[in-house]
Amino acid sequence: MNLPAGFSYSALYAGIRKARQDDLALIFSTVPAAAAAVFTRNRVQAAPVRLARKHLESSGGEAQAILVNAGNANCATRTGARVALACCQAAAKGLKVKTNRVLPASTGVIGVELDPALITTAMPRLIEGLAADRFEDVSRAILTTDTFAKTAFAEVAVKNGIVRIAGMTKGAGMIQPNMATTLGFVLTDAAIMPPMLRPMLRKAVDLSFNRLSVDGDTSTNDTMILLANGASGCNLKASDRQVFSEALHHLMQDLARQIAKDGEGARKRITIEVSGAADEASASVIARAIANSPLVKTAIAGSDPNWGRILSAAGNSGVAFDPRKADIWLQDVKVCTSGLAADFSEPELKEKLNGDECVIRFNIRGGGPGRSRFWTCDLTEKYIEINASYRT
Amino acid sequence: MNLPAGFSYSALYAGIRKARQDDLALIFSTVPAAAAAVFTRNRVQAAPVRLARKHLESSGGEAQAILVNAGNANCATRTGARVALACCQAAAKGLKVKTNRVLPASTGVIGVELDPALITTAMPRLIEGLAADRFEDVSRAILTTDTFAKTAFAEVAVKNGIVRIAGMTKGAGMIQPNMATTLGFVLTDAAIMPPMLRPMLRKAVDLSFNRLSVDGDTSTNDTMILLANGASGCNLKASDRQVFSEALHHLMQDLARQIAKDGEGARKRITIEVSGAADEASASVIARAIANSPLVKTAIAGSDPNWGRILSAAGNSGVAFDPRKADIWLQDVKVCTSGLAADFSEPELKEKLNGDECVIRFNIRGGGPGRSRFWTCDLTEKYIEINASYRT
Numbered sequence: 149m150n151l152p153a154g155f156s157y158s159a160l161y162a163g164i165r166k167a168r169q170d171d172l173a174l175i176f177s178t179v180p181a182a183a184a185a186v187f188t189r190n191r192v193q194a195a196p197v198r199l200a201r202k203h204l205e206s207s208g209g210e211a212q213a214i215l216v217n218a219g220n221a222n223c224a225t226r227t228g229a230r231v232a233l234a235c236c237q238a239a240a241k242g243l244k245v246k247t248n249r250v251l252p253a254s255t256g257v258i259g260v261e262l263d264p265a266l267i268t269t270a271m272p273r274l275i276e277g278l279a280a281d282r283f284e285d286v287s288r289a290i291l292t293t294d295t296f297a298k299t300a301f302a303e304v305a306v307k308n309g310i311v312r313i314a315g316m317t318k319g320a321g322m323i324q325p326n327m328a329t330t331l332g333f334v335l336t337d338a339a340i341m342p343p344m345l346r347p348m349l350r351k352a353v354d355l356s357f358n359r360l361s362v363d364g365d366t367s368t369n370d371t372m373i374l375l376a377n378g379a380s381g382c383n384l385k386a387s388d389r390q391v392f393s394e395a396l397h398h399l400m401q402d403l404a405r406q407i408a409k410d411g412e413g414a415r416k417r418i419t420i421e422v423s424g425a426a427d428e429a430s431a432s433v434i435a436r437a438i439a440n441s442p443l444v445k446t447a448i449a450g451s452d453p454n455w456g457r458i459l460s461a462a463g464n465s466g467v468a469f470d471p472r473k474a475d476i477w478l479q480d481v482k483v484c485t486s487g488l489a490a491d492f493s494e495p496e497l498k499e500k501l502n503g504d505e506c507v508i509r510f511n512i513r514g515g516g517p518g519r520s521r522f523w524t525c526d527l528t529e530k531y532i533e534i535n536a537s538y539r540t
Numbered sequence: 541m542n543l544p545a546g547f548s549y550s551a552l553y554a555g556i557r558k559a560r561q562d563d564l565a566l567i568f569s570t571v572p573a574a575a576a577a578v579f580t581r582n583r584v585q586a587a588p589v590r591l592a593r594k595h596l597e598s599s600g601g602e603a604q605a606i607l608v609n610a611g612n613a614n615c616a617t618r619t620g621a622r623v624a625l626a627c628c629q630a631a632a633k634g635l636k637v638k639t640n641r642v643l644p645a646s647t648g649v650i651g652v653e654l655d656p657a658l659i660t661t662a663m664p665r666l667i668e669g670l671a672a673d674r675f676e677d678v679s680r681a682i683l684t685t686d687t688f689a690k691t692a693f694a695e696v697a698v699k700n701g702i703v704r705i706a707g708m709t710k711g712a713g714m715i716q717p718n719m720a721t722t723l724g725f726v727l728t729d730a731a732i733m734p735p736m737l738r739p740m741l742r743k744a745v746d747l748s749f750n751r752l753s754v755d756g757d758t759s760t761n762d763t764m765i766l767l768a769n770g771a772s773g774c775n776l777k778a779s780d781r782q783v784f785s786e787a788l789h790h791l792m793q794d795l796a797r798q799i800a801k802d803g804e805g806a807r808k809r810i811t812i813e814v815s816g817a818a819d820e821a822s823a824s825v826i827a828r829a830i831a832n833s834p835l836v837k838t839a840i841a842g843s844d845p846n847w848g849r850i851l852s853a854a855g856n857s858g859v860a861f862d863p864r865k866a867d868i869w870l871q872d873v874k875v876c877t878s879g880l881a882a883d884f885s886e887p888e889l890k891e892k893l894n895g896d897e898c899v900i901r902f903n904i905r906g907g908g909p910g911r912s913r914f915w916t917c918d919l920t921e922k923y924i925e926i927n928a929s930y931r932t
Contacts, residue, residue, distance in 0.1 A: 190855040191855035192851050192863040224876070368855065454649075456616055456650025462583075469583060471583060489651045532841065
């Protein structure tokens with residue numbers, strides 16, 4: 149699939165992380181692009197988050213570059229604000245754009261000073277490396293504990309032609325955006341004005357990244373940026389909005405589901421589908437409670453059809469429901485009917501749970517129209533291994 | 541230390557759990573006792589919880605026996621209510637008391653039918669085995685994944701003499717009472733009327749078991765019962781209330797802290813002390829957020845002084861505070877000052893974190909008088925091992 153027109157990419161190893169793996173990357177739009185972003189709601193916000201927000205405000209939602217580093221979150225650091233600014237200035241100078249047209253993002257360890265010289269010194273080489281076909285290089289440079297790069301692409305036929313979307317993201321610890329950084333960059337060559345772009349991104353995030361276990365509980369650095377540079381020559385009409393939005397939702401759900409697949413130490417992706425709740429919000433609360441239960445996640449790791457833990461997690465969600473009307477399916481096998489054990493073959497179900505995809509369905513019989521779908525992953529020994537020694 | 545007068549205890553193996561280890565136990569008071577209880581707030585409530593609540597209501601807060609089994613939670617079972625009642629009836633008949641003077645409690649797997657014959661058949665032998673010195677036997681019979689029995693004792697000098705308190709409890713999974721059953725039985729030979737006993741227990745639970753990571757999020761079976769049989773001959777006066785309450789708080793905190801020590805797979809107990817919040821409720825919300833963060837718990841497991849995760853967890857708690865006023869200590873070593881890295885020796889601190897007790901202190905400088913203390917444990921590979929195959 150073709151990449152959106154008018155973007156170029158570069159990545160290199162600047163010595164920010166210990167492992168010799170690209171840790172500094174740049175995304176550049178040859179023309180000014182409309183920009184929208186969604187940031188962490190954590191009270192503790194990293195310097196690049198604060199600066200990116202400021203740049204978007206002062207530019208009126210226009211940007212031309214994303215400067216991102218892995219290996220250091222530049223958060224809770226004495227020099228954080230100065231360092232983030234100096235790096236954006238260096239990029240802006242080299243790219244010959246205004247400083248506030250550069251949006252910074254960082255991921256990595258919190259509380260360790262980031263040496264700006266590592267970035268400013270590498271800047272000429274980084275800019276020199278810009279090329280239209282290096283999208284994948286950037287998608288690899290932003291990774292931390294991820295085991296594979298996460299990208300998704302779309303082409304959308306709109307009234308005046310074809311526009312393209314390309315997205316990349318990096319994963320988040322145990323698939324709880326609340327503690328580990330999620331970064332996501334989505335680029336399109338459609339022409340979309342900022343007032344239309346912003347709600348579009350917000351809605352797409354709500355249907356994708358906010359369904360990864362935890363909604364709104366985000367790390368100090370979480371950043372999702374959408375750039376629309378118009379290089380396709382196609383101006384998005386009001387009538388194109390729906391088809392474009394649907395493609396965007398699909399693409400961002402694809403990215404979010406890749407994160408679930410690559411949870412730290414995860415062997416299985418878990419999809420949780422709740423129905424029969426009074427409304428979507430209640431359904432989401434139940435889905436999130438199931439998705440966040442370590443006992444559910446470990447049972448799935450062990451291919452143990454322990455539906456009692458699922459029922460108990462739902463019962464703890466705070467949403468009122470009658471357990472005698474609760475039905476639960478695992479891999480389309482009914483394991484709980486009216487709050488009681490259903491008749492199923494445990495050996496056969498265990499077999500089905502051995503795959504790398506698990507679907508939990510929870511329905512309140514005779515309930516309301518509220519539905520919600522969440523993604524998470526199983527919880528394995530490997531998760532502990534990774535996180536017990538992340539810094540050392 | 542002497543046990544409270546007028547209680548006897550029995551335990552045996554009734555074949556409810558697979559492992560040949562006592563799984564049925566009885567606590568009996570030779571005289572009717574005032575009884576108070578605190579139960580799970582989960583929407584899904586096990587049959588014994590519903591029956592115990594009913595018995596307490598119909599008896600007006602009087603009880604004479606606690607009948608408890610491990611190995612089967614008797615929850616989400618077709619026959620649950622009938623089974624719980626039949627077991628209480630068998631005990632009542634053998635003990636020659638009214639059925640509603642028997643309070644049932646169960647812990648174990650959810651959703652598997654409990655064969656009442658296992659319990660009713662064993663009842664004569666169980667009652668025959670009652671003896672004043674078998675307190676420890678009962679404390680062992682109620683355990684599930686616990687690695688040691690948890691008991692605590694107190695003697696309190698009141699106006700008219702000495703009264704005694706004895707308590708036992710069993711642990712709760714990953715130290716989140718929200719998913720694994722906590723049972724606790726506290727017995728005293730003081731004479732205390734139910735209207736005084738109830739708020740006394742509620743306050744004590746609030747200061748102890750509700751400070752184990754999660755407040756109010758409880759399993760389907762959580763039950764805490766306090767019996768006061770007056771066998772000491774000491775009627776608790778209003779003026780004795782404070783000294784007795786303090787002893788009770790101390791004893792129940794002791795029990796709760798033993799649970800934290802024995803978290804599934806835990807190597808370290810973690811105490812979290814938050815101060816400088818606007819009020820106690822806000823302090824508790826921050827403390828709970830830190831206590832529940834898997835990233836904090838795994839960092840402590842790895843003796844990694846990763847204070848950034850603590851700051852980020854607090855930032856996600858939903859409580860508003862200025863990160864630039866946050867100070868954090870690990871083992872009394874200041875690791876974060878004004879939201880930034882403090883100057884400390886990492887190798888020395890790692891050494892200090894290798895012990896089996898970890899204290900995290902979080903203070904908002906210039907904040908309010910709100911303080912709170914929580915207990916939790918580290919999160920290790922062993923937890924996953926235990927929970928990935930609990931049923932199989």
